Amino acid sequence: MSNRPSVVYSNVWEDPELNRGSLLVKPGDHVLSITSGGCNSLCLLLENPERVVSIDLNPAQLAMLEFKRAAIIELDHEDFLTALGTPFHGQPLPPAATRVALYRKIRRHLPAYAQEFWDAHQPLIEQGIFLCGKVEAFFALYRRILNWLYDATSLEQFFRQPDLAAQKAYYKAFRKKRWRFLNSLLLNRFVLSLVKGAHSFAQVEDPDLSQNLNRKIDRAMTTFYNPDNYFVALMLLGGHFSRRAMSPYLLAENFPILKQNIGRLEIFLGTVGDCLKKWGPRSFDKFNLSNIFEWMDHEVFNGVIREVLALSRPGARMCWRYTLARPRQLDAENTRRLVAEPDLAARLFAQDRSFIYESFHVYHLAS
Numbered sequence: 001m002s003n004r005p006s007v008v009y010s011n012v013w014e015d016p017e018l019n020r021g022s023l024l025v026k027p028g029d030h031v032l033s034i035t036s037g038g039c040n041s042l043c044l045l046l047e048n049p050e051r052v053v054s055i056d057l058n059p060a061q062l063a064m065l066e067f068k069r070a071a072i073i074e075l076d077h078e079d080f081l082t083a084l085g086t087p088f089h090g091q092p093l094p095p096a097a098t099r100v101a102l103y104r105k106i107r108r109h110l111p112a113y114a115q116e117f118w119d120a121h122q123p124l125i126e127q128g129i130f131l132c133g134k135v136e137a138f139f140a141l142y143r144r145i146l147n148w149l150y151d152a153t154s155l156e157q158f159f160r161q162p163d164l165a166a167q168k169a170y171y172k173a174f175r176k177k178r179w180r181f182l183n184s185l186l187l188n189r190f191v192l193s194l195v196k197g198a199h200s201f202a203q204v205e206d207p208d209l210s211q212n213l214n215r216k217i218d219r220a221m222t223t224f225y226n227p228d229n230y231f232v233a234l235m236l237l238g239g240h241f242s243r244r245a246m247s248p249y250l251l252a253e254n255f256p257i258l259k260q261n262i263g264r265l266e267i268f269l270g271t272v273g274d275c276l277k278k279w280g281p282r283s284f285d286k287f288n289l290s291n292i293f294e295w296m297d298h299e300v301f302n303g304v305i306r307e308v309l310a311l312s313r314p315g316a317r318m319c320w321r322y323t324l325a326r327p328r329q330l331d332a333e334n335t336r337r338l339v340a341e342p343d344l345a346a347r348l349f350a351q352d353r354s355f356i357y358e359s360f361h362v363y364h365l366a367s
C-alpha cells in the first residue's frame, strides 16, 4: 500500500455557520483553523480577519486548499466553480479539458509541493476535485447503492417538497427498511475505519454506529429543509441543489470579498504545537479546531488545549466538535483558564445542517 498523502476530505462536512456564530471573528483578528477540505478556513476569511492560518497534518489536504486559493487568485467566479468541478444536481460538469486548462492557468500560484501533488493527480482534476476525497468517494458509493435500492425519482422527491412540513411527512411515510439495511452494511466501525482511518474511532464508545447515524439522518430530514441544505444535497444527490445553497465561500455574492482577502490566508503544515513554535505565545484570537480531539485521549487533549491557551490572546474564542466520540473533559488547570458557553453551543448545534455530529463546544479565555 502507498504511503503517499491522499485527500481524505475534499470538502469540509462541518457547518460553517457554527464557526461564524461561535468565533465572532472581527477585523484585526488572527484566526487558526483546521484545514480539512479548506472550505471553513475560506469561510472564516469572509469575516475580514487580519489573518487566517489554516493548518493540517496531511499535506494532501493543504494541496487541496492551495488549489482553491490559486483558483480564487487567478479566476473569475464562474471559472473558479468550474476549476473545482463544483457539481450541480442534474447538470453535467463541463468537459474535463476545461478543468485541465484552468489548472494550467492557476498552477503558477501554487507552491512547489502542491504543483507536484496536482501534476501527479491530474485524473482527479479531470474528474473534478470537488468530490475527490476518500470520504466523498464513500458517499458516492453510498449514493450509488441507495439509487439502486430505490429509484432516483423517489429520492429526488426529498428535495421537491414545497416546505419542511411536507418534507417531514414524505420522509415519515418513506419506506426506510432498505435504507436502514444499507446503513447497517456501510455505517459501521469496520467500513468507516477503512474510509477515515481506524484512529478516528479509538475513543468512540457507541456500539451501534448505524443506529446512531439513523437517528441523525432522521433528525436532518425532519429539521432542515433539504433544498437549502447543501450537505444533504451533496451526500444524497452528489451535487448542489441550487446556486443559492452552497458553502458561503462558493457563493457569487461573496467572491469579491474572498478575492480581496485571499492574501490574508496562510497555509501551514503542522499541529497546534508547531504553530506555537512558529508564531509564539499570544498570537491568535480565534480557533476553529474542527473535530481533531475525536481520537485523542484525555492527556493528549488537555495537552493540545494548553497549547491553544498559550497561543491565545486576551478574549480568545475557540470551538470544536465531536462526530461520534464522547467529549473529552478539561482537566482542573484548563477548566480554570477557560469559560464554557454551553447555551450558545447548544443553540448553534441545534442549527447544525451537517447533522452527523454528536456535540459542539464553545469556550473563551477567562479574563
Ligand SMILES: C[S@@+](CC[C@H](N)C(=O)[O-])C[C@H]1O[C@@H](n2cnc3c(N)ncnc32)[C@H](O)[C@@H]1O
Pocket (backbone or CB within 6 Å): 008, 009, 011, 012, 013, 014, 034, 035, 036, 037, 055, 056, 057, 058, 061, 270, 271, 272, 290, 291, 292
Ligand atoms: C479533524 S479531521 C475531520 C474532518 C471534518 N470533520 C470534515 O468534515 O471535514 C480534519 C482534518 O484535521 C486534520 N488533523 C487531525 N488532527 C490534527 C492535528 N492535531 N493538527 C492538525 N491537523 C489535524 C486531518 O488531517 C484532517 O484533514
